[in-house]
Amino acid sequence: MKENFARRAGRPRPVAVAPRPAPPEPGALAAKVRTMAPSMTRSMQRVAETVAGDPAGCAALTVTGLAERTGTSEATVVRTARLLGYPGYRDLRLALAGLAAQQASGAAPAVTADISVDDPMSEVVAKLTADERQTLTDTAGALDLAQLEASVGALASARRIDVYGIGASSLVAQDLAQKLLRIGLVAHAHADPHLAVTNAVQLRTGDVAIAITHSGRTVDVIEPLQAAFDHGATTIAVTGRPDGEVTQYADHVLTTSTARESELRPAAMSSRTSQLLVVDCLFIGVAQRTYESAAPALHASYEALAHRHSPRDR
Amino acid sequence: MKENFARRAGRPRPVAVAPRPAPPEPGALAAKVRTMAPSMTRSMQRVAETVAGDPAGCAALTVTGLAERTGTSEATVVRTARLLGYPGYRDLRLALAGLAAQQASGAAPAVTADISVDDPMSEVVAKLTADERQTLTDTAGALDLAQLEASVGALASARRIDVYGIGASSLVAQDLAQKLLRIGLVAHAHADPHLAVTNAVQLRTGDVAIAITHSGRTVDVIEPLQAAFDHGATTIAVTGRPDGEVTQYADHVLTTSTARESELRPAAMSSRTSQLLVVDCLFIGVAQRTYESAAPALHASYEALAHRHSPRDR
């Protein structure tokens, strides 16, 4: 009942389902915890939280110690370390020590306070800026360059490109499509699920479909991607959940990071920043690869819009 | 000859005879090595030097590994660690990891260079991230809080809100409208100039119109704003050119910053980041002021969308 949708057509599922290539990072650990947390079990979450909350303290603990402190078992601690991308607890501990040192030396992402209802405007601006900056750093740190390269390669030689996104992600989809159009590629963003599927089935080998969804579970976006996948197109998922359902139909997965969200700051807000960075990277990458044709196209589109501006310039 | 200093007074001896009072320091390790070097034996010096020379590399090694690499024995490595003030090799290793992390984070070589055609992907990501972060900081610094407050006030009590944006700015306009809708305000984004003007003339005192244009000269956006302005609506301009034409019809001006742009990185890219931050600030500000109604509205919209996600959650 749960693998029925995995393979509906002949194409074998892409190799990488697991977040395997996660490189053990030094500083971007808090981010990793946040992205992985939803896919963790309760006890693992406790461990992850503890670790992220007090790197210095935890670095001083042995497996047994940390297990006790979190009220779990050693096995769980080790499992958590694995999930975060380390070979074992020993290496997590090393990373923890690194993080602690960074925090102590001021290069500390430490803890950013939530935005509350009665914060003055200046505070709001400061916190928001800090959060977004952090999101950018986290995203960049967690980006899988190999996946990115592969995606860029597919895009650069695509006959046609479809981008699917709904709600907040729809804007990101549009942004990407707009930019790709500007460098002479055939790209379209689809926010309407029906039209998206209709378009998706037109795709074939050599074409590219991109799904953008933070949750990784948005059916309206997964369906068209699956359709594209089944028809042989190269598929890319831009999602905050590298284990989400959407990745089952994705040849390449680009992970966006998740910032803490508060009541006033919905997830859509920080995920958007992250998604846009990823999308920008894709764009620049493609522009590089197709430079010969991209540069003139960029100029052309710029010229074409010039008269839309009032004449008085600088 | 060796226990003469051991018992000097009646107080029970401290557990450790070793040079205990040396506090295991995190960063100032190289210095410690230099200070201690003279009092070390030859093999210990080799170990100390190796460690100081390549903290990152050594942190990855086990006692045995480091012993091999320095051509000594495990015992010597442990002895060296002790001499440097750590309880054992394990802790030296932790400190080493910390040092490595510090070095790595400090070695941020300020990537201010333009993105060029032959930059590798990793470089692209780094530069892009750095640029966006810079843009955020710049924008936050240049934001006029008074104007922001005033804008928020107008929005919070608006009967109806129109947002105008074309091209890349259209996405920002949509983003703002989407979010305001979510907290129960009546907001619409208009990308079609004709419709925008048509809507603008419906506005009257107490309503708010927002124009988003980086250049400040986009006629398709200025016209509807002017129409709204003429009909008595409160008008806000979000623009990168505080002296641009658009500000003539704006009661409040919010300035976005402009990052350097290169051939591969069109202005639209950095201005978008800046605009989004401003828009987010507006949103949070409004959400704060209308908290009583905003919070339930946020939840309601979340609930309404829940079934759009595939059920499997954790």
Next chain:
DNA sequence: CGGCGGGCGAAATTTTCCTTCATCGCGTTC
């Protein structure tokens, strides 16, 4: 030349970490 002190490393011991497996709780299905 012989004794002596200390640096040094091999091996034993202990601690820490990892793996395996049985249990338990939870959701699912009939």
Next chain:
DNA sequence: GAACGCGATGAAGGAAAATTTCGCCCGCCG
């Protein structure tokens, strides 16, 4: 509502790393 199955969880045994012990060997001094 009951039985089922699956996955999460922890206990215990086994591997690996770290630490201690102990004796060798080299160089210094008498």
